[in-house]
Ligand SMILES: Nc1ncnc2c1ncn2[C@@H]1O[C@H](COP(=O)(O)OP(=O)(O)O)[C@@H](O)[C@H]1O
């Protein structure tokens with residue numbers, strides 16, 4: 460393997476505080492190379508979700524610089540930001556599904572939002588939803604799904620576009636171990652095709668199974684622990 | 688194990704939401720008022736048009752002093768003189784009832800005292816200048832003192848008051864349209880608040896502002912269009928029903944001023960304008976909201 464030159468995600472002395480509160484994250488330096496697979500660990504409340512939000516452009520840092528794909532975000536216009544978002548798949552902790560849309564329509568939303576017609580995405584969407592075990596619930600409303608099922612819809616939506624970066628916030632928190640395995644295989648497959656994966660998790664079982672970078676958040680600081 | 692229900696693509700914005708109803712009703716009312724104003728305006732235009740044509744093609748002779756003051760009915764004698772100048776010329780004595788009606792534009796709807804004696808008026812088709820001079824000298828010779836009016840003063844007056852009415856109606860329509868803009872922007876804002884989750888998800892998956900704005904433009908444009916259709920149709924029905932009530936339907940007057948096919952085209956235009964107002968306002972409000980909500984990175 461050729462060594463990777465420029466990082467696909469780069470945080471440079473990034474700090475974050477909410478309003479006038481204390482700094483949740485301070486002086487975070489982090490680099491992920493393209494095609495890497497990394498986990499983010501840390502106690503509940505350590506700031507994992509906040510760190511991910513900085514990367515998937517839902518939050519702006521109080522200090523420091525975030526760069527994606529070699530582009531410094533503070534220098535981009537809104538249009539360019541939206542185009543960047545299309546290259547990132549996100550599974551957040553609150554699944555943010557649209558309640559009046561079916562499972563199918565929710566999963567297909569990123570493709571629809573970029574102007575694709577149903578014909579172009581129908582087969583892929585069905586296949587993917589089948590893979591995450593929702594093939595029999597395509598026309599259901601998210602309201603009728605369990606937490607774990609909703610999470611799987613969000614995962615399908617995130618990987619739908621074969622994004623260059625996939626960010627997932629505790630994606631296996633609400634599913635049984637079997638489904639957890641299945642989802643991880645999905646992420647690995649995506650990773651094999653080149654997607655950079657960054658997953659926040661508590662799931663030790665998950666961590667122990669894969670060769671992956673590990674970052675650990677504690678007291679607002681990030682440490683790179685080990686590569687198993 | 689596959690869901691066999693056929694997949695239909697649902698609209699990204701939910702249909703028939705309660706937050707959208709006030710906008711529909713208010714836009715319908717606004718369109719109703721605008722359409723009514725327009726319809727009455729168009730009818731008024733035709734009344735004044737046909738009235739002016741009538742006046743331009745005719746003259747009125749007012750008898751100031753008869754040749755024989757004891758003659759109770761000097762009108763026919765004057766008509767004889769007219770026929771001498773121009774045989775078979777259309778001319779008639781205006782009945783007392785019509786005389787009173789003619790006075791109404793000048794003195795309003797006041798009841799005139801019944802015993803007020805009205806001047807003798809003769810209505811005739813316009814005469815060319817040479818025949819007119821001939822008639823004038825003939826009447827003078829016979830001892831009639833008359834005032835011949837070619838209606839130019841009336842026509843000017845009608846024109847002037849019609850212009851005033853026109854301006855007034857234009858002002859009303861402008862006020863209603865302006866109000867419609869602020870109402871749709873207010874309504875759009877409240878619907879946007881209710882759709883915040885959808886906007887967030889769309890923005891999250893990389894939808895451009897233009898895509899999101901377009902959803903609201905077509906939703907509100909369609910809503911405005913539907914509301915305006917309802918308002919315009921109700922206005923048309925109101926005018927027709929009103930016509931029935933005041934006995935206007937079926938009268939000669941209706942043929943001249945009653946709703947015409949061309950009115951429908953203008954109402955259609957109005958409907959389109961209302962749709963455009965709601966659509967454009969929605970687009971503008973959505974885009975400016977997306978700009979303000981943006982996390983500056
Ligand atoms: N929107 C917010 N406003 C204020 N404080 C927040 C907000 N989101 C998170 N926090 C705080 O930031 C800290 C880190 O939260 P979070 O990033 O969710 O941690 P984790 O995902 O590791 O559990 C917590 O103390 C939490 O209360």
Ligand SMILES: [Mg+2]
Nearest residue numbers: 507508552628
């Ligand atoms: Mg969290």
